[in-house]
């Protein structure tokens with residue numbers, strides 16, 4: 337059994353405090369809380385079996401990852417989580433989804449190599465600018481209670497397409513979608529990114545997993561008192577409580 341018990345939240349920039357509050361509120365099915373760590377250094381990360389990469393600004397977060405010496409240990413963490421054998425888990429929300437993607441459309445910071453993460457292509461900012469932020473109710477059938485959840489999209493990325501899985505990796509599985517009518521027109525997407533971007537074939541997918549890597553393009557930490565997704569993630573994708 338791994339001696340790493342804590343769940344970390346990468347706390348370099350973005351909405352990490354809200355994720356920490358949500359994780360501190362949830363429990364295992366035995367009613368226990370798990371230790372939560374704000375991760376800023378490799379030593380912090382070494383205490384964690386799971387990590388949330390929050391929303392924020394992916395270019396800034398990627399620069400700070402490099403500066404704080406977290407790039408190499410995080411890359412290893414991603415590779416283990418991608419295998420999906422229960423050793424490590426990572427959940428990337430919004431900017432975190434961008435950082436976990438293997439291929440990114442749109443500008444990234446100079447020298448950013450990515451983590452060779454999820455086998456997907458993601459378009460940065462494609463839902464539009466700050467002013468085009470919106471909330472929409474999404475159905476997450478895997479949650480124990482099926483009441484829809486209000487998902488907030490802020491300069492959100494859009495999944496372009498699922499790529500063929502890299503050797504021996506599990507498949508990418510879509511977990512939630514929004515209706516096509518919510519997707520930006522190509523014109524708006526172009527003006528937001530400044531690139532030659534068109535919507536890809538998997539653009540309605542707003543949450544997906546590959547092994548023990550999870551990504552969503554919205555901000556589940558912003559709904560105060562709504563911690564169903566954090567609790568599901570902890571129990572199912574970190575602790576694997578229901579695995580046989």
Ligand code: GLN
Nearest residue numbers: 391392393394430431491
């Ligand atoms: N579009 C932002 C980026 O590129 C992410 C926005 C968010 O995390 N809310 O980093």
